[in-house]
Every structure is written in C-alpha cells, then in structure tokens.
Amino acid sequence: MTSNAPVVLIIEDDPPIRRFLRATLGAEGYSLREAATGEAGVIEAASHPPDIVLLDLGLPDVDGLNVIQRLRSWSTVPIIIISARRKEGDMVAALDTGANDYVTKPFSVLELKSRIRVALRYSQQSPGEGNGVFTAGDLTVDLAHRHVTIGQREVLLTRLEFKLLAIFVKYAGNVITHRQLLEEVWGPKNTDAANYLRVYIHQLRRKVEEDPARPKYLLTESGIGYRLQTDPK
Numbered sequence: 001m002t003s004n005a006p007v008v009l010i011i012e013d014d015p016p017i018r019r020f021l022r023a024t025l026g027a028e029g030y031s032l033r034e035a036a037t038g039e040a041g042v043i044e045a046a047s048h049p050p051d052i053v054l055l056d057l058g059l060p061d062v063d064g065l066n067v068i069q070r071l072r073s074w075s076t077v078p079i080i081i082i083s084a085r086r087k088e089g090d091m092v093a094a095l096d097t098g099a100n101d102y103v104t105k106p107f108s109v110l111e112l113k114s115r116i117r118v119a120l121r122y123s124q125q126s127p128g129e130g131n132g133v134f135t136a137g138d139l140t141v142d143l144a145h146r147h148v149t150i151g152q153r154e155v156l157l158t159r160l161e162f163k164l165l166a167i168f169v170k171y172a173g174n175v176i177t178h179r180q181l182l183e184e185v186w187g188p189k190n191t192d193a194a195n196y197l198r199v200y201i202h203q204l205r206r207k208v209e210e211d212p213a214r215p216k217y218l219l220t221e222s223g224i225g226y227r228l229q230t231d232p233k
C-alpha cells in the first residue's frame with residue numbers, strides 16, 4: 001500500500017458487504033477504513049479525514065441522512081450512497097442533503113469503481129483549475145467563451161440552455177437531482193417547476209444529442225435526476 005493511496009471510509013453495518021468492498025477496493029490500491037454505525041462513521045471521518053465516503057443509508061443507530069448532514073457541516077468529502085433501498089425518494093433526499101452520487105445494491109463493481117473515480121477526480125480539482133473547457137466524446141463546452149461544439153459543428157444555445165449545460169459540466173459524471181438543477185437554474189423559489197426542466201432538457205438534447213431519444217451525454221436517472229456522461233460510448 002502506498003502512502004498516497006486515496007482513503008475510502010466505508011460506513012456500513014453489513015459485515016459481508018464491508019468484506020466485499022475491502023477486498024475489491026483494496027485490490028484497486030485504495031486504503032480502507034470502516035465503521036459499522038453512523039456514530040462511529042462520523043467520529044472516524046473527523047479523526048482520520050477520508051478522501052471519499054461510501055455510506056449505507058440503512059444503519060442500525062442513526063439514519064444515513066443524519067450522517068450526511070453532520071459530515072456536510074464541516075466537510076466537502078465526496079459521499080457515495082450505497083443502499084438497498086429501492087425507494088427513489090430516499091435517494092433523492094440523500095442527494096439533496098449533500099451526497100454526491102449513489103449505487104443501489106446489488107451494485108456492479110465496475111459501476112462502483114467508476115463512480116469513485118469520478119467523485120475523486122472532481123473533488124481533487126480545485127475551482128478555476130484547468131482551462132475551463134470540458135470535453136466528452138464529440139461534445140466540447142468552453143465555459144469561458146460560452147462556446148459549444150459537437151465535433152466540428154457549433155451548437156447555438158439560448159442563455160438558459162447554456163446555463164443548464166454549464167451546471168451539468170460543473171457536476172460532470174455525478175448525478176444531479178431535479179431539485180438541484182431547478183434551484184441552480186431558476187432559483188430556490190422554483191424547485192417544483194419540474195415541467196420547466198423537462199422542456200429545457202428536451203431542447204438541449206435536440207441540440208447536442210445525435211439521437212435525442214437515446215441520449216449519450218445527458219442521461220436520465222429515472223425518478224432522481226440527470227447525469228452528464230463523461231465517458232460516452
């Protein structure tokens with residue numbers, strides 16, 4: 001184990017899942033720390049600040065949402081929810097409380113590893129780093145010059161469409177809830193105007209996607225929100 005291995009804190013009460021994560025992520029070179037309760041997890045995160053937290057929502061002592069709130073009161077560490085809960089409402093609440101992403105049990109190891117990589121990449125990038133140009137597949141978004149292209153073709157966006165796309169770029173690779181998008185684009189008073197969002201996503205897809213019915217950049221996370229794919233197939 002190298003000393004600069006990213007530290008992953010697993011907050012999960014189920015020993016077989018902890019064992020599985022320890023084996024899989026340990027083999028990837030991550031350094032693992034574990035907590036079996038929410039209280040122990042918060043204490044562990046405070047005493048040995050991790051690079052990323054994997055958090056189970058169903059814990060024996062406190063609710064996972066409570067753990068997110070407490071971590072967020074002092075830390076911006078990326079939090080990925082690992083949950084058996086199928087209820088989309090729980091996941092949305094966790095994301096709105098400050099979690100960065102989620103996987104649902106049973107999750108694929110490849111998916112989890114990719115979520116961890118994305119979360120670490122964006123948390124290690126300080127604001128203003130890079131040249132302000134985002135690329136994924138044929139899509140290029142130049143934030144400073146407000147210039148969007150697909151391959152050689154320039155994409156003309158309205159002010160609001162660009163604003164929406166820029167928010168996707170800001171959270172590239174991570175899921176964004178409907179509420180987060182509405183709040184960032186239209187302000188905190190308009191968080192239930194989901195119909196605005198649908199209309200603008202539809203317009204944006206018509207401009208940037210080859211086949212808007214089968215998007216490869218602006219993906220729908222059913223019942224939760226959207227995700228800008230950083231590695232389109």
Ligand code: CA
Binds near residue numbers: 012013056057
């Ligand atoms: Ca559990």
